Amino acid sequence: MNTGYGRDLDLNLLRVFAVVADTGSVTAAASRLYLTQPAVSAALRRLTATIGAPLFVRRGRGLELTGRGKRLHAALVPHLRAIVDAALSEPQWSPATSDRTLRLGLSDVAELWLLPALLRVLAREAPRMSVVAVPVQFRTVASALAGGLDAAVTVADELPATVRRQPLLCGGFVCLFDPRHTRLRRTLTADEYFALDHVIVSYNGDLRGIVEDVVQRSRTVRCSVSTFASLGALLDGSGLVATVPLLVAAHLRETxxxxxxxxxxxxxxxTPTELLWPSSADDDAACRFVRDKIVDISQLTISKLASAS
Structure with a gap:
């Protein structure tokens, strides 16, 4: 609290005072405030005691402001109106003029397919907005959201009830390779696949990936990396193969x-890639705008994958 709040004044008393001043009656003020007459009278006594001067005098059946009361009322009413307007008015927000910076948690896959497209959309529709991309994955996304992310795009397991989640896309996997150095038949057998030399992405930093977990059969893994970003360079000109999500394969083949x-x-x-955000950002206009754009981009991406297959 700063010194402006140092006198221990209950601000609710000022609202009661303003309504009594407007109506000139404790009875009418009590009806408007949905309070009892004794409660209104008690509030006026507390306010008078705090200020140290009478605010009303009896005039017939009603009340009239004293000189001190008139000065307080004149100074108070504009502020009360401003407070009510601030509380009830719809916030005005425009992407064209917003200079918000949003912190987005992105998996390495999402950074490949989503971030370039999102930045192009923002350049057209919200040119003053900025994005801080933070790396996340299924193990870290819950703590990252709790730490202040506006949204995240990744796969996720169990999350707190305060996190909203919306599925974006779920694609299968393909085998990606350089046909100039590795010749593969159109239809691979399991034995042919497992006889190849593989490069994998492992968040654990080991030689085990999703294939080992699902198929329960080990590959010959020559290299393990922590992100999908370097796979194109590793496959290009080598005899290695990589088992990657369809999205990643499509992105790498663009270049x-x-x-x-x-x-x-x-x-x-x-596992489905999801859009995740804290429930506290539900009504944040800037966050909602970016979330909508992420959904649009994911739907467009799904359409492109479907037409290419």
């Missing part, structure tokens, strides 16, 4: 068109 894909010889579905 390395000579890379090719093959269907996997077994079923492997990924």
């Amino acid at each position: 390395r068109k000579h890379l090719a894909t093959r269907p996997l010889p077994f079923e492997l579905e990924g």
